[in-house]
Amino acid sequence: MPDLKIYGVARSRAFRVLWAAKELGLEYDHVQIGFDGSNKTPEFLAVNPLGSVPVIADGDFKLFESLAINMYLAKRAGSTLYPAALEDEARTWQWSLFGATELDFPILDWARNTTVLPPEKRDPAVAAKALATLAPKLAALDKALAGRSYLLGEQFTVADLNLASVMYRLLWADLGATPAVKGWLDRCYDRPAAKEARAMRE
Ligand SMILES: N[C@@H](CCC(=O)N[C@@H](CS)C(=O)NCC(=O)O)C(=O)O
Secondary structure, three states, rough: OOOEEEOOOOOOOHHHHHHHHHHHOOEEEOOOOOOOOOOHHHHHHOOOOOOOOEEEEOOOOOEOOOHHHHHHHHOOOOOOOOOOOOHHHHHHHHHHHHHHHHHHHHHHHHHHHHHHHHHHHHOHHHHHHHHHHHHHHHHEEEEHOOOOOOOOOOOOOOOHHHHHHHHHHHHHHHOOOOOHHHHHHHHHHHOOHHHHHHHHHH
16 A cells, blocks of 8 residues: 555645646555545544645655645655756745745636636626736746746746646636746646646546
8 A cells, every 4th residue: 555645635726736646656545535524524634633635644744735745745756846956946935835825816716706606606806806816926927937838947847736736727717918827837737647637626
């Protein structure tokens, strides 16, 4: 039995970690914790007291926060997915935190109010406000990506995986105003591991 357990259904932020595990070719047990009460049992709360997913158990070591998990797994694998240079490592933290703090919630607001919620529960004003919040951040990302294939240069790294996985819902958005972001996001999701992880949730 593999030492690594990934908790969380693929239709949650666990998708991000499943993509990373596939990218790294890791063996893992996938524990199907969802929102049906399975995330609030004493057994699961012993793994993650927050009662949220994803969380991993790597032997006795437990870790929550999807993007931190991905950086840990990439570094632990000794993979080129985790950058070697100090500055590139720092940029990986930068883009991961940018995704978590600047993009994650407005993207969720936009997605919920355009596609995820049933039509009668959607609020177009919330969706429009979320897009307005996202616009300058996506414009900055577009500038950073201009003239390069990936965030750190020509190689796909966990910086790309983390940010692109946060931006999953924007695969259904009109990114015409930010062509470098669109090209990069398509490139990231064209990867076999991304396709495998998507197939688990769609
Ligand atoms: N920042 C966390 C967010 C985790 C999170 O909120 N997960 C959601 C599912 S996508 C969850 O478990 N919600 C149920 C709950 O918190 O009770 C991460 O990226 O891992």
